[in-house]
Amino acid sequence: MKMLGRKFFERDTILVARELLGKKIVRVYRGKRIEGIIMETEAYRGLDDKASHASRGKTERTSIMFDHAGTIYVYLIYGMYYCLNIVTEKKEYPAAVLIRGIKAGEREINGPGRVCKFLKIDKKLNEKSLSRKNGIWIEEGIKISQKKIKKAPRIGVDYAGRHWAGKLWRFYIKSARV
Numbered sequence: 001m002k003m004l005g006r007k008f009f010e011r012d013t014i015l016v017a018r019e020l021l022g023k024k025i026v027r028v029y030r031g032k033r034i035e036g037i038i039m040e041t042e043a044y045r046g047l048d049d050k051a052s053h054a055s056r057g058k059t060e061r062t063s064i065m066f067d068h069a070g071t072i073y074v075y076l077i078y079g080m081y082y083c084l085n086i087v088t089e090k091k092e093y094p095a096a097v098l099i100r101g102i103k104a105g106e107r108e109i110n111g112p113g114r115v116c117k118f119l120k121i122d123k124k125l126n127e128k129s130l131s132r133k134n135g136i137w138i139e140e141g142i143k144i145s146q147k148k149i150k151k152a153p154r155i156g157v158d159y160a161g162r163h164w165a166g167k168l169w170r171f172y173i174k175s176a177r178v
Contacts, residue, residue, distance in 0.1 A: 001139040003132065009069035013088040013095040017043035018151075018171045020086075020097060022144035028135040029120040036102030036109065036118070037141050040172040042154045045088070045095035050164040051157035054094030064127050065094035072136065074116070074126040081113025084121050086130065086138075100155070101172065148174045 004023065009016055020038045027034045044052040044065075053075070054065045064073045065087060073085040073096050085096040101110045102118070109118045116122070121136070128134045151168040158165050 001141075004130070004138045004140070006068065006070040006129075009086060009088050009130075010090065011088070013043045013045040013097060014169060016086075016088045017041040017097045017169065018149060020099075020138070021149055021171055021173055022141045024139045024141040025099065025102060025119065026137055026139060027119040027121065028132075034104075034119055036104035036115075038099060038101075038138075039103050039108065040099075040101030040110070040170070042098040042100055042171075043088075043095075043169040044085075044098065044154075045093075047094060049167075050160035051154055051167070052094065052096075055160075058094070062094065065096050066092050067127070068129075070130050072125050072128050072130060072134075074121060074123050076123070077113065082116035082122055083112040084116050084119070084125075100170070144173055150174045 020041050023038050024035055025038055047054055049055055053062045058066055067087050068091045069088050071087040073087055074082050076082055084099045087096050089095040098112055099115055100112050102115055109115050130137045150172055152170045153166050154170045
């Protein structure tokens, strides 16, 4: 299948988050191919987005969000779970899409920590580009009917205030049957 290139990720973050649904994420780990269909995403964009790590400006941790589109941003939450994000839009504009859920065969993997555990993703992939060479990429997947795509507020960002926490920037496929 065709791998998504940088041009796909150089677009508006909200559009990328929505259009990633149904795409196939592929990870090659120790010679084994692991893959799943992306079922849920969340968008984070700009310095004004109080739910985004970049809202405090460019720091050592967040500088990756200012990198070129298609760059991988992996961080640890609760000191134990990795989260996979893909940088979007233009260089020096902090934006990324969090991969929240995938479907691997009949198995649904919900939650960004579980996704990373299943795909064997850790900080070693941070700051790398999506590519076959790096062992992780996203391919064209299946076509998802617009009727099956739902949007909702992002999860776990109440600290950002009602305005930012209430943004309907989480996208998911309504039916598990894809």
